[in-house]
Amino acid sequence: MRGRELLAVGLLAAASLALRLGFAPWTDFSQDEREIYGPAAAFARGGALPVAGSSVSGSGTRLPGSLLPLLVGLPLKLAGVTPLAAARAAAAWNFAAVLLVFALYRGLFPALPAVPLAAWILFAPWTIVYTSLWNPSWLPVFSALFFTGLVRLLRRPRDAAGAFLLGFAPVMALQLHLSFVLLPALAAALLALRALRPPRPVPLLLGAAAGAATLVPYLLAPPPAANAAGGFLLPNLALHPRRLLELPVILARFLSFATGETFRAYANDEWGVLRAILAAHPWLALPGLAALAGSAWLYLQGLRFFLDRRRWRAVPRARGAGLLARLDALVLLTPAVATALFLCSRRRPAAQALWILMPLSFYPVLRRVGERRRAPPRAAVALYVACAAAYGVLAYAWSPHPAHLNAAPASALPAPGPR
Numbered sequence: 452m453r454g455r456e457l458l459a460v461g462l463l464a465a466a467s468l469a470l471r472l473g474f475a476p477w478t479d480f481s482q483d484e485r486e487i488y489g490p491a492a493a494f495a496r497g498g499a500l501p502v503a504g505s506s507v508s509g510s511g512t513r514l515p516g517s518l519l520p521l522l523v524g525l526p527l528k529l530a531g532v533t534p535l536a537a538a539r540a541a542a543a544w545n546f547a548a549v550l551l552v553f554a555l556y557r558g559l560f561p562a563l564p565a566v567p568l569a570a571w572i573l574f575a576p577w578t579i580v581y582t583s584l585w586n587p588s589w590l591p592v593f594s595a596l597f598f599t600g601l602v603r604l605l606r607r608p609r610d611a612a613g614a615f616l617l618g619f620a621p622v623m624a625l626q627l628h629l630s631f632v633l634l635p636a637l638a639a640a641l642l643a644l645r646a647l648r649p650p651r652p653v654p655l656l657l658g659a660a661a662g663a664a665t666l667v668p669y670l671l672a673p674p675p676a677a678n679a680a681g682g683f684l685l686p687n688l689a690l691h692p693r694r695l696l697e698l699p700v701i702l703a704r705f706l707s708f709a710t711g712e713t714f715r716a717y718a719n720d721e722w723g724v725l726r727a728i729l730a731a732h733p734w735l736a737l738p739g740l741a742a743l744a745g746s747a748w749l750y751l752q753g754l755r756f757f758l759d760r761r762r763w764r765a766v767p768r769a770r771g772a773g774l775l776a777r778l779d780a781l782v783l784l785t786p787a788v789a790t791a792l793f794l795c796s797r798r799r800p801a802a803q804a805l806w807i808l809m810p811l812s813f814y815p816v817l818r819r820v821g822e823r824r825r826a827p828p829r830a831a832v833a834l835y836v837a838c839a840a841a842y843g844v845l846a847y848a849w850s851p852h853p854a855h856l857n858a859a860p861a862s863a864l865p866a867p868g869p870r
Contacts, residue, residue, distance in 0.1 A: 452565050460569045464550065467573040471542035474579060474844055478538050484584040491523035492532045500524075502668040504626055505586045514586070516626035518665040522589055537584055545582045548591035549573050552810045555599050559775070559814075560821050567832035572813060574840045576742075577708050586627045587803040593620040593627070595810040597634050601641075601781075604650055605774055614650035618658030626665060630807045632792055640784050646769035646777040694793045694800075701793070701800050702786040706753040708805075708812040711746035711839045738838035745835030748827075749816050756815035757783065775818065782814050 452460065480488075483505065490501045504519035506512065526540035527533075553572045557565060582588045600616025607613070617638060624631035641647035756762070762779050765772065769780040785808065793800050820827065 456565045459566045460553075463566070463569050463573055464546075467549070468543070468546045470574070470840065470844065471546050471579055471582065472539050475535060475538040475542050477844075478541070478583040479585070480534055480538070480583070483586075484534075487519060487523060487584050487586065488534055488537050491520045491537065492527060494520050494524040495527035495532045500668065502672040507629060514626055514628070515669045516666040517668050518623060518626035519586055519589065521665060523584065534584075541582055541584050541588050544589060544592060545578055548595055548810070549575065549578050551592065551595035551599065552813065555595060555602065555810065556813060556817055559602065559778070560817055563817065563821060564829060567827075567829050568817075570832060570836045574836045575709060576711050576839050576844075577809070579840070579844060581802075581806075585803070587630075587806040589627050590624055590630070590807045591809050593623045594634065594807045596620045597624075598810050601638065601647070602774070602778070605641075605647060605777055608648035609651060611651060611654040614652075614654040615658035615661075617650055618655040618660075619662045620658075622659050622662030622666070624807060625662075628803070628807065629796075630804050633789060633805075633807055636788050636792060637781060637785060640788055641769075641777070641781055644766070644769045644780060646772070646780055690795060691797075692794065694796070695790060697793065697800055698786055698790045701789050701805065702757065704800070704802055704805050705786055705789075705808055705812055706750055706815065708809045709816055710749040710753060711742060711835075735841075738841045741834060741838035742841075745831075745839060749835075752819040753815040756819050757786075778814065779818065782811060782818075785811060 478484075487505050490498075494500050500517050501520040502515075502517055504514035504516060507514060522544065523537050523540065526543075527536055530536040530540070549572050553569050556563075556568060556572065560568070578591070596616050597620035600613040600620065603610045603613030604617065621631050621634040624634060638647065642649065762783060765776055766780045766783060769777045772780075789800065789805060789808070793804075796804075798804065
């Protein structure tokens with residue numbers, strides 16, 4: 452990047468971080484967040500480090516490892532043991548994730564203007580509005596590292612750093628959400644197509660061992676402090692053939708991460724958000740409609756990527772293709788791989804179960820835009836980003852949501868733990 456571009460991207464990054472930290476008081480602080488905050492706060496006040504993470508909904512099991520208590524508890528030791536400090540730690544962590552995503556796509560599409568690219572990724576509404584203490588919020592950093600390693604290996608099959616990240620990221624994600632299985636499954640799909648050569652085993656195993664460091668207390672703890680080996684996974688498995696019908700839902704959700712929550716919000720007015728805020732603040736309809744138009748255009752580009760028959764015909768020939776053609780094959784197969792995994796899941800494919808794919812969700816649109824003879828004007832990108840961020844943040848902050856962090860009564864907060 453040239454000097455002016457670098458300065459503009461730096462200013463956008465600073466504004467993105469400030470917006471995320473400022474929005475922290477309006478993030479969710481309901482049952483999941485309280486369950487995560489309580490043990491982390493106890494650890495920050497001098498208690499023992501928990502050997503397991505958050506519970507898996509509806510199964511009575513807990514995720515293994517001490518990673519999540521560390522990610523939440525260590526910032527509390529530095530910034531004070533308050534829910535707001537924990538929420539801001541999650542916001543900063545997701546800021547690191549979108550920076551990694553920007554760096555990934557800047558390397559993949561160097562011909563695209565850096566400033567609009569940074570604006571779109573750094574202010575993606577999903578990455579701001581739905582960031583809270585719940586465990587999926589901590590996933591995108593590790594999935595961004597995984598896909599960065601995958602791209603490095605697609606470029607240079609003997610790359611040691613890429614192999615290290617391929618081993619490291621899934622083991623870390625395993626401690627945060629059961630959707631970790633998507634990462635090795637996608638790598639396996641490329642290996643099956645012979646579009647990816649097997650990585651070097653030594654750096655791969657070293658990466659897995661580094662990621663397993665926070666699993667050691669869990670593995671050494673006797674029951675019932677920790678589940679038996681495999682106990683956190685097996686109760687969450689069940690065969691559901693009807694999950695095949697959810698492929699369109701998974702594709703729609705995958706595309707929505709990068710194209711803005713505004714497109715979905717108009718169809719799913721949860722908690723009566725739109726009715727309430729538009730009645731109190733009618734002017735917000737203007738950025739809302741502008742964001743809706745931008746989201747619809749981006750969504751259409753992503754959908755056209757998946758409907759392109761030429762790309763599908765090229766998938767079996769991905770072995771000898773270039774980098775972007777092999778990534779085309781990976782992204783085209785992603786909804787199908789996710790659907791196949793949900794065949795064996797007790798739970799339906801909700802947004803949090805696919806959030807690990809957020810770094811990959813920008814690819815279909817960027818690939819389409821990169822192939823167009825004329826890219827969207829920078830002013831149009833800036834308008835969409837500004838309107839989408841304003842709509843997402845203001846609508847959520849002003850919605851009648853009962854579980855905002857700044858609305859939680861003191862009696863609802865978890866006990867501070869030992870001093």
